[in-house]
Amino acid sequence: DIQMTQSPSSLSASIGDRVTITCRASQTIHTYLHWYQQKPGKAPKLLISVASNLQSDVPSRFSGSGSGTDFTLTISSLQPEDFATYYCQQSNSDPHTFGQGTKLEIK
Amino acid sequence: EVQLVESGGGVVQPGGSLRLSCAASGFSFSSYWMHWVRQAPGKGLVWVSRIDYDGSSTIYADSVKGRFTISRDNAKNTLYLQMNSLRADDTAVYYCARNRDGRYDQWGQGTLVTVSS
Numbered sequence: 650d651i652q653m654t655q656s657p658s659s660l661s662a663s664i665g666d667r668v669t670i671t672c673r674a675s676q677t678i679h680t681y682l683h684w685y686q687q688k689p690g691k692a693p694k695l696l697i698s699v700a701s702n703l704q705s706d707v708p709s710r711f712s713g714s715g716s717g718t719d720f721t722l723t724i725s726s727l728q729p730e731d732f733a734t735y736y737c738q739q740s741n742s743d744p745h746t747f748g749q750g751t752k753l754e755i756k
Numbered sequence: 757e758v759q760l761v762e763s764g765g766g767v768v769q770p771g772g773s774l775r776l777s778c779a780a781s782g783f784s785f786s787s788y789w790m791h792w793v794r795q796a797p798g799k800g801l802v803w804v805s806r807i808d809y810d811g812s813s814t815i816y817a818d819s820v821k822g823r824f825t826i827s828r829d830n831a832k833n834t835l836y837l838q839m840n841s842l843r844a845d846d847t848a849v850y851y852c853a854r855n856r857d858g859r860y861d862q863w864g865q866g867t868l869v870t871v872s873s
Contacts, residue, residue: 692851692864692866695859695861698861699857743806744806744815745806747800747801747802
């Protein structure tokens with residue numbers, strides 16, 4: 650199985666900060682990498698697909714990049730509603746696997 | 757509006773069984789592969805199982821293989837997860853999710869399964 654490792658596991662930041670979360674795959678996954686946001690008690694929400702494709706209902710302050718084994722999710726200017734847990738997920742091969750999550754907290 | 761609504765969760769004793777359902781609406785259910793993903797309390801997302809369009813192909817996580825069975829009824833627009841020989845470490849919120857080109861673009865609200873004596 651492909652292992653997905655996110656860093657950091659948790660992050661404290663302030664409103665307006667630029668934040669970057671990293672996801673690394675244990676082998677190449679090309680660009681079959683997707684990002685999700687999850688708020689407490691809610692289902693995950695798809696933010697970005699195939700590494701950099703922003704979903705239509707997601708603000709443009711979110712962006713994704715990377716290919717191969719290394720990927721990043723960037724939030725350009727944190728807003729109050731962005732404090733949540735973020736997960737990456739690979740779909741290059743079965744079984745699909747998720748990163749362990751990055752909890753973004755208010756400083 | 758696309759909707760996925762899970763049901764069937766609850767409290768069950770170790771060794772017991774439960775069947776989860778996921779009712780789909782607002783899209784052509786039979787055109788999508790469907791998955792189950794679970795999340796133990798305070799933990800991350802873990803993929804559980806997948807079924808193709810007509811149920812002819814299924815796969816499972818090693819942790820549930822031989823105990824869980826995924827199925828679907830396209831006439832009823834419903835996905836199922838039969839869970840047998842439940843263990844304490846199966847305690848989790850179970851989500852059904854629609855998969856499109858590898859990404860999970862729609863999720864249900866989740867149903868909580870608690871395995872406890």
